[in-house]
Amino acid sequence: MRLTCPHCGERDLREFTFGGATLTRPEGDWGPDWDAYIHLRENPAGLSREYWTHDMGCAAWLLVERDTVTHDIRAVRPVGEGAP
Amino acid sequence: MRFNALRVLKEGLTGNRGWGPHWRDPEPKPAYDIVIIGGGGHGLATAFYLAKEHGLTNVAVLEKGYLGGGNVGRNTTIVRANYFLPGNSEFYSHSLKLWETLEDDLNYNVMHSQRGLFNLYHSDGQRDAIVRRGNAMINQGDDAFLLDRAALEKKLPFLDYDNGRFPIHGALYHPRGGTARHDAVAWGFARGASDRGVDLIQNCEVTGIDTEGGAVTGVQTTRGAIRARKVAIVTAGRSGQVAALAGLRLPIESHVLQAFVTEGLKPVIDNVITFGMGHFYISQSDKGGLVFGGDLDFYPSYAQRGNLPTVEHVMEAGMTLMPMIGRAKVLRSWGGIMDMTPDGSPIIDRAPVDGLYLDCGWCYGGFKAVPGSGFALAHLLATDRPHDSATGFRLDRFTTGRGLMDEEGKGAQHNLH
Ligand SMILES: Cc1cc2nc3c(=O)[nH]c(=O)nc-3n(C[C@H](O)[C@H](O)[C@H](O)COP(=O)(O)OP(=O)(O)OC[C@H]3O[C@@H](n4cnc5c(N)ncnc54)[C@H](O)[C@@H]3O)c2cc1C
Numbered sequence: 366m367r368l369t370c371p372h373c374g375e376r377d378l379r380e381f382t383f384g385g386a387t388l389t390r391p392e393g394d395w396g397p398d399w400d401a402y403i404h405l406r407e408n409p410a411g412l413s414r415e416y417w418t419h420d421m422g423c424a425a426w427l428l429v430e431r432d433t434v435t436h437d438i439r440a441v442r443p444v445g446e447g448a449p
Numbered sequence: 450m451r452f453n454a455l456r457v458l459k460e461g462l463t464g465n466r467g468w469g470p471h472w473r474d475p476e477p478k479p480a481y482d483i484v485i486i487g488g489g490g491h492g493l494a495t496a497f498y499l500a501k502e503h504g505l506t507n508v509a510v511l512e513k514g515y516l517g518g519g520n521v522g523r524n525t526t527i528v529r530a531n532y533f534l535p536g537n538s539e540f541y542s543h544s545l546k547l548w549e550t551l552e553d554d555l556n557y558n559v560m561h562s563q564r565g566l567f568n569l570y571h572s573d574g575q576r577d578a579i580v581r582r583g584n585a586m587i588n589q590g591d592d593a594f595l596l597d598r599a600a601l602e603k604k605l606p607f608l609d610y611d612n613g614r615f616p617i618h619g620a621l622y623h624p625r626g627g628t629a630r631h632d633a634v635a636w637g638f639a640r641g642a643s644d645r646g647v648d649l650i651q652n653c654e655v656t657g658i659d660t661e662g663g664a665v666t667g668v669q670t671t672r673g674a675i676r677a678r679k680v681a682i683v684t685a686g687r688s689g690q691v692a693a694l695a696g697l698r699l700p701i702e703s704h705v706l707q708a709f710v711t712e713g714l715k716p717v718i719d720n721v722i723t724f725g726m727g728h729f730y731i732s733q734s735d736k737g738g739l740v741f742g743g744d745l746d747f748y749p750s751y752a753q754r755g756n757l758p759t760v761e762h763v764m765e766a767g768m769t770l771m772p773m774i775g776r777a778k779v780l781r782s783w784g785g786i787m788d789m790t791p792d793g794s795p796i797i798d799r800a801p802v803d804g805l806y807l808d809c810g811w812c813y814g815g816f817k818a819v820p821g822s823g824f825a826l827a828h829l830l831a832t833d834r835p836h837d838s839a840t841g842f843r844l845d846r847f848t849t850g851r852g853l854m855d856e857e858g859k860g861a862q863h864n865l866h
């Protein structure tokens with residue numbers, strides 16, 4: 366598995382750290398939405414939208430579309446550009 | 450199918466042509482009292498203890514592939530009871546006691562070998578933590594000994610004690626820890642359950658969970674619909690997918706864990722050695738292969754294979770700990786899919802759908818749990834009350850924050866364990 370950082374190009378997996386599924390952060394105080402946000406997961410077998418950081422490279426946070434069954438990377442974008 | 454010395458000798462001399470199947474291969478019936486989804490270690494053990502402890506035999510285990518083809522046949526087979534936190538410690542203590550009589554209970558050789566397990570420490574702080582853990586184990590009624598460097602060197606002369614980064618100061622020694630033959634565990638439980646009347650149905654993938662008015666009524670499978678009063682999801686890394694069939698989302702992320710085995714060598718490593726700082730553990734199988742593994746790859750995966758950076762890390766850790774293994778050739782490596790919970794501890798509980806039960810979240814430590822989990826889930830299915838050894842494995846602990854079992858003290862959050 367190699368990721369193509371939009372800033373640095375295709376780089377080794379060692380340079381990246383997985384940062385969790387892309388979820389919408391709830392508004393307001395603690396409640397079921399927060400519980401779900403922190404604990405419950407879609408845990409998809411197939412296409413997964415997730416955060417990674419290029420922490421050993423340019424340190425940017427990235428939005429990645431990845432297949433969890435084949436490890437194919439479909440898209441990598443900077444977080445600022447919105448969900449892939 | 451039974452074994453005895455005379456039969457083994459006779460079959461050995463006549464080309465091993467007389468052995469028969471170990472369990473029946475029945476057609477699924479239209480309805481059962483209890484359906485267990487998943488024919489791994491936990492599902493098969495649950496079926497066995499339902500029959501043995503509770504006399505419930507109108508039970509089916511539905512397995513999408515073949516029995517024992519999942520993680521139960523893919524792990525590094527370490528069996529131990531050196532957990533620290535209440536909730537976990539009584540459960541693993543109970544499970545180890547079941548292991549100790551398992552071969553008699555099953556009349557099956559699972560090659561359970563209590564060869565002793567060493568947990569290394571490398572600093573004063575780690576020694577203090579290990580003493581605390583050892584005391585917790587002793588209070589639980591299990592065995593733990595603190596060994597200093599001199600005592601450890603007598604037992605494990607081949608470690609690199611003076612490594613610059615991780616000098617070895619000693620170990621916590623757990624003599625009752627060890628290994629077992631993983632496939633035999635699945636086969637033994639399968640035979641025991643089948644002999645008592647449980648139907649083990651292979652090549653039968655559950656594709657739907659039927660509910661009516663908030664209660665389970667049965668399952669849809671690739672071999673037709675099957676009605677059931679109670680359904681248990683015991684599908685390890687696939688728990689999230691199967692729970693989704695009932696409209697549930699679980700506090701689980703599936704991750705890949707890799708393991709490795711070398712070519713067969715003469716006996717050289719007599720015990721199980723765990724090197725926590727390097728995320729490395731090793732033992733030698735009875736065939737002679739060095740069996741070892743490391744940490745998760747740390748990204749969600751269903752691929753049953755990992756990537757090379759983790760392979761490299763595990764090899765480096767092995768070489769750091771015991772350079773003598775450097776010339777052994779690695780024969781195979783593989784991966785399994787782990788059902789990771791936020792606190793790294795499991796769930797055995799009723800699901801928020803009547804008649805639906807969950808046994809999941811075993812992370813990378815569910816092999817040692819096979820008898821204990823089967824026993825506790827069977828008790829829950831039969832009586833609707835948790836077994837005394839498993840009252841801590843509640844699904845709602847993440848919501849309430851009460852009773853979290855974060856053994857590593859990292860926080861109850863995904864991707865930390
Ligand atoms: C590399 C590795 C090393 C490990 N080392 C250790 C160790 O040293 N010590 C330890 O204690 N633990 C260890 N573990 C963890 C342990 O193997 C698992 O926690 C445990 O085996 C999981 O429970 P199981 O045996 O029931 O799982 P599995 O054997 O995976 O059983 C689940 C079954 O469910 C079936 N299934 C899934 N979906 C469906 C469906 N829709 N319909 C029907 N059936 C379905 C699967 O085919 C599978 O057979 C390790 C795991 C791995 C991968």
Ligand SMILES: [Zn+2]
Nearest residue numbers: 370373419423
């Ligand atoms: Zn970059």
